[in-house]
Amino acid sequence: xxxxxxxxxxxxxxxxxxxxxxxxxxxxxxxxxxxxxxxxxxxxxxxxxxxxxxxxxxxxxxxxxxxxxxxxxxxxxxxxxxxxxxxxxxxxxxxxxxxxxxxxxxxxxxxxxxxxxxxxxxxxxxxxxxxxxxxxxxxxxxxxxxxxxxxxxxxxxxxxxxxxxxxxxxxxxxxxxxxxxxxxxxxxxxxxxxxxxxxxxxxxxxxxxxxxxxxxxxxxxxxxxxxxxxxxxxxxxxxxxxxxxxxxxxxxxxxxxxxxxxxxxxxxxxxxxxxxxxxxxxxxxxxxxxxxxxxxxxxxxxxxxxxxxxxxxxxxxxxxxxxxxxxxxxxxxxxxxxxxxxxxxxxxxxxxxxxxxxxxxxxxxxxxxxxxxxxxxxxxxxxxxxxxxxxxxxxxxx
Ligand SMILES: Cc1cc2nc3c(=O)[nH]c(=O)nc-3n(C[C@H](O)[C@H](O)[C@H](O)COP(=O)(O)O)c2cc1C
Numbered sequence: 001x002x003x004x005x006x007x008x009x010x011x012x013x014x015x016x017x018x019x020x021x022x023x024x025x026x027x028x029x030x031x032x033x034x035x036x037x038x039x040x041x042x043x044x045x046x047x048x049x050x051x052x053x054x055x056x057x058x059x060x061x062x063x064x065x066x067x068x069x070x071x072x073x074x075x076x077x078x079x080x081x082x083x084x085x086x087x088x089x090x091x092x093x094x095x096x097x098x099x100x101x102x103x104x105x106x107x108x109x110x111x112x113x114x115x116x117x118x119x120x121x122x123x124x125x126x127x128x129x130x131x132x133x134x135x136x137x138x139x140x141x142x143x144x145x146x147x148x149x150x151x152x153x154x155x156x157x158x159x160x161x162x163x164x165x166x167x168x169x170x171x172x173x174x175x176x177x178x179x180x181x182x183x184x185x186x187x188x189x190x191x192x193x194x195x196x197x198x199x200x201x202x203x204x205x206x207x208x209x210x211x212x213x214x215x216x217x218x219x220x221x222x223x224x225x226x227x228x229x230x231x232x233x234x235x236x237x238x239x240x241x242x243x244x245x246x247x248x249x250x251x252x253x254x255x256x257x258x259x260x261x262x263x264x265x266x267x268x269x270x271x272x273x274x275x276x277x278x279x280x281x282x283x284x285x286x287x288x289x290x291x292x293x294x295x296x297x298x299x300x301x302x303x304x305x306x307x308x309x310x311x312x313x314x315x316x317x318x319x320x321x322x323x324x325x326x327x328x329x330x331x332x333x334x335x336x337x338x339x340x341x342x343x344x345x346x347x348x349x350x351x352x353x354x355x356x357x358x359x360x361x362x363x364x365x366x367x368x369x370x371x372x373x374x375x376x377x378x379x380x381x382x383x384x385x386x387x388x389x390x391x392x393x394x395x396x397x398x
Contacts, residue, residue: 109267
């Protein structure tokens with residue numbers, strides 16, 4: 001197997017096989033099937049919302065590379081008059097800087113420094129992109145999901161329901177057949193904003209927003225809440241997860257906020273924090289991801305299914321998230337590195353990234369799963385190692 005993996009890594013530098021998950025299954029007996037927002041996907045690697053999912057060209061490249069899913073850039077909700085309560089997030093900024101970021105004395109990671117926020121073009125253009133994404137999804141080429149920043153009120157204020165209704169209605173119309181899948185973003189700049197100074201206020205958003213979106217949608221909807229890294233301790237981070245029972249999935253967790261520089265950042269500090277919080281959840285009896293029980297249309301208990309994000313640049317890091325309960329992962333920074341950072345010599349960045357994430361003979365997903373098997377931490381069923389066994393057993397293992 002090792003020798004075969006070395007050979008595959010080498011020959012796929014020029015391009016991945018058209019259906020690489022099928023190749024992995026036949027060659028290594030590894031089933032990479034994963035899950036995102038309740039949908040089975042052929043492997044766990046998707047693209048997170050951001051500057052890399054702004055246009056159809058990017059989505060086409062993602063489909064051709066074989067990404068499992070892509071989340072569109074976050075659009076700012078608006079009402080029928082075009083008013084946006086979160087207009088401060090719809091600012092225009094193009095310049096991004098991919099730079100090294102050090103964590104502690106010895107770990108160099110990558111971060112993207114950028115001062116922009118949400119979608120800054122007309123809402124109609126977002127709907128056109130969503131319709132193109134819907135066509136890719138229907139064709140079985142790439143699961144595409146929109147992302148929205150809806151109004152978040154202060155504690156004493158009501159939610160602006162007209163914004164929820166108008167925006168969700170337009171997205172549902174553009175999508176067509178139910179269910180509508182969508183992410184609600186709680187961004188690092190929100191975490192750094194005065195709006196997020198108050199814990200009770202944040203917890204109210206998490207308790208109420210999924211229900212508001214469901215109530216606003218003319219068709220059945222599955223909601224992923226992309227939680228921010230709040231400026232409070234790890235325990236509050238767990239409390240946020242435990243409060244957000246109305247969601248179908250939690251994306252854990254968006255980037256950190258550097259208050260001094262006024263920018264979001266990633267790198268090792270981000271994955272350290274995310275993995276540490278997920279471990280706390282793992283060790284807490286009664287907090288099992290994917291255990292949500294819907295008691296009534298508006299009340300549920302348990303923790304929703306998890307999707308990981310943050311400093312994922314190797315198959316091994318995907319496994320760290322999976323072993324703490326994540327059924328899939330979404331990346332941004334690793335799709336943006338200088339070409340010299342990828343071992344592959346041909347292909348788009350998503351293709352080169354997949355090559356490293358899956359086939360790297362030491363750091364890749366296949367190598368990592370074979371190693372877990374050798375350590376008897378993952379067993380074959382009907383001759384196959386299954387990626388989804390990792391999140392399913394996260395609690396027993398923990
Ligand atoms: C330049 C940039 C823009 C982003 N914009 C959004 C966004 O609009 N909505 C969102 O939910 N996440 C956004 N993200 C967060 C990413 O989707 C991802 O969750 C985060 O960067 C952590 O993953 P990474 O370490 O692989 O970059 C953005 C990230 C970057 C670097």
